[in-house]
Amino acid sequence: MAGRELRSIIIGAGMAGLLAAIRLKARGETDFTIYEKGDKVGGTWRENTYPGLACDTPAHSYTYSFAYNPDWSAYYAPGPEIREYFERVAREHGILEHIRFNTEVESAEWKDGQWHVRTRDGTEDHAEVLVAATGVLHHPLIADIPGLDTFERPWFHSARWDHSIPLDGKRIGVIGSGSTGVQIIAALSTRAGRLVHFQRTAQWIMPCPATKYSAEERRAFRENPALIDEVRSGPDAAARRARFQSAIIDANSPQLLEIQDIVERNLDESVKDPALKAKLTPNYRAACKRMIFSPDYYAAIQRPGVYLENGEIDRIMPKGVQMKDGTFHELDLLVMATGFRVDQFVRPMKVFGEDGLALDDFWAKGPRAYYAVTVPGFPNMVLLNGPTGPVGNFSLIDVAELQWNYFDQLLDRVRSGSATGVSPTLAALERYESERNEAARKTVFASGCKSWYLDANGIPQVWPWSWAHFTQVMEHPCLEDYHINTA
Template identity: 70%
Template sequence: MVIAALSGMCFARGRAAVPQSGLRTIIIGAGMAGLLAGIKLKERGETDFVIYEKGSSVGGTWRENTYPGIACDTPAHSYSYSFALNPEWSAFYAPGPEIQAYFERAAQRYGLLDAIRFETEIAECIWREGQWHVRTTDGRSDRAHVLVAATGVLHHPHVPKIPGLETFERPWFHSARWDHSVPLDGKRIGVIGNGSTGVQIISALARRAETLVHFQRSPQWIMPCPDSMYTEADKQVFREDSAKIEAVRNGPEAAARKARFTSAIIDMDSPELAEIQAIVERNLEESVSDPVLREKLRPNYRAACKRMIFSAHYYNAVQEPTVLLENQAIDRVEPTGVRMKDGTFHKLDVLALATGFKVDQFVRPIRMIGEDDLDLDDVWANGPRAYYAVTVPSFPNLCLLNGPTGPVGNFSLVDIAEKQWDYFDQLIDAVRAGRAAGVAPTMAALEAYEAARNKDAMRTVFASGCKSWYLNAHGIPQVWPWSYAHFVDVMAAPREADYRLLQPIVA
């Protein structure tokens, strides 16, 4: 393969046609990030794009997850597009249905609905002669110069292999597949899992169930948070002055909160983490009166080692007389309940699995084939990798929004996606101008990024001694290990030396 210099970058010689009538873009997913990509393309005046969505509506994770008590643990005004602020949020932490409605309005407001192909799942994407050739699971085909994978992380439910689960004779389901036809009031309910989802479900159902058993594999540190509702007067202030919303998003208090949390994450020995540790320990001590229950709820690892849980209600809920915290190991599920290793049996009417997602999937199970018939499954054989979580060597013009090793546990995902899109948008300028058929990072750039990231990831709190979905098979956190300021800096403009351009050859 011949390499030559061009405008400070380099390009690889290969057969590809120069776009004559603008670029066509295929976007996979109509969740937060996919809608963002469509909006940004329209903002540029580019209308030749399509969004393929496997579901029947927009919203992604907020469409999929409708369990009782669902809410976002990022402040609502921060979990909004910077160009579509929402003065109507009902609370500091918005409930799930409001967030879903927000994205539905965004799709309508920016005229995206006609560009979305609902209930259409992608089977494969193959790079060939300067374009991505896409095939759907129902046999349709399409092609485009640019491919945006806005597939998200939390959309493949993880169902644990619990012996006997399939023998349970009563309703059971994953939290992301909640069956709202099943009655809950006055029922004996079991909830397996105590991440954010499990905590929210327990908080919502504690006073509705006859009995509610919370099966806890390992305790969680709970960060107290305001249960603040916005009054009509508050909303009117936001309507009249968007600067008030910006103050909530980026004002001194928000900046200090972000800086404290970021410093705590990237340095396990930081005073900021010690401060957070003191807060969560005090929250446990002051909120739970029963010393036996308190010790059941006390983790043996540092705060923020697992994804931080924010809740104003869980400790109160778990102390309700209807709630039993079960921290022994499950032996098996039987037709009418759950049997513990110590022989204890919990008879149940409903069993909910708040057991998380397969977080290493990203674009998979879509078959992705790049240059020289390179299969993404082979590239990711030892775990998903992407250069600055956005691009992959040998997969030209492919953008992963909120891709592997991004700051998924650090900052607002909306803010992350916006900055990642601006970064990728600059890369594609060479293709828009006809100077290249494609752009992709070099393998050397990815390897250097991964070496630095892996080294610094082991200094983060995620590597401080707990098991979590952030860790790969080698125990290395697969997350962004640096500051928010560094993220902003590297997303501001791609480093030209780290990319190669595919030379356009007119057919």
């Protein structure tokens, strides 16, 4: 739909923010600014630099549909390559000149048909469109363990890795057994003099190939992009995706039983010591927590000098970690692989919508967004990979691309002049939340474990339906579910 060019403000220069900018530029709209609190693009791939960092989505699937990368070094790409990929894409599409680095947005207010934005350095800006591409995994969560402030040796969160601290031959403790903790243990198991993995909860681990692409394979990807399509969406990829989503949305499905069998066999065949196997065996069903993919964790945890500690921590002491059973682990370095505050989204930024409505107040009982994209009372604002999206199910790039196309169609009403603002009705959001909550209770995420997917009431805050359904609802907005401001 033809119409006037809108000005847009994009918050965040990670994967989703760059996507929005590239899509705007592709349609000829260049009046936009990206405000980025960091000094580089890349989002979580800039923040996280820990040893062993890699994406647990196949590299060719974690790639923009318009910017294939034939030069991935491995089936699961290491973090530095992913950050370099986003830097290259931003540079090639002329996005860097639109970014204000080291500039954190403090507030955004909808007033007189525009978003008025203020940054922490006092900069003021305004635009018709606000794109919140702030991501989910960027506010580190530090475990509340007594005595941490008394620890005399270095310690840090995994997303704030201090590369000046030596690792080789050191006594290192890692707290946290999610994907990050698993990757760090695997990477440090051949470097540390003594490595202790403090595991609060055992994890089911899906085996995955540690495939490295040869020069010949990378050349073939360059010469024949159809080979990349095969990795992204060929029969094998489609079958794995179908199995996983069927297992997620139906906790009694045969697909979940198949996944359960795979992870149990992986543990049984990889770990022979009965005592260690017992420590590594979860008391919940596979996929209840976010699935962990690792080709080498079980091998790493069995190496000499590597220890799994699944007892309860009593407190941190000046020189190590004291367990409640009396065991003491003296350490030279302590790493908190304890995850992120996943309920923050755009916060601590203050956002005010129509009639001064504060997003903090609207989200008082938890973050909500209509189809994980838009919020009632906040016109022309999109949350890419926002609350209740398919964060644990699919490639977040694929998710963000579909969400942007959906939102861009809403903006056509503003471009044409037939509307000044577009936002979903409260009734539409409440209907969506009611249907989503009912479906979420039937997913494997609600089958009896604690995870960062669950809200205070134990309801998974993620997409509970199939990928096909997500694709369908993202294809075209239902305008009957939207309030169209005409003045």
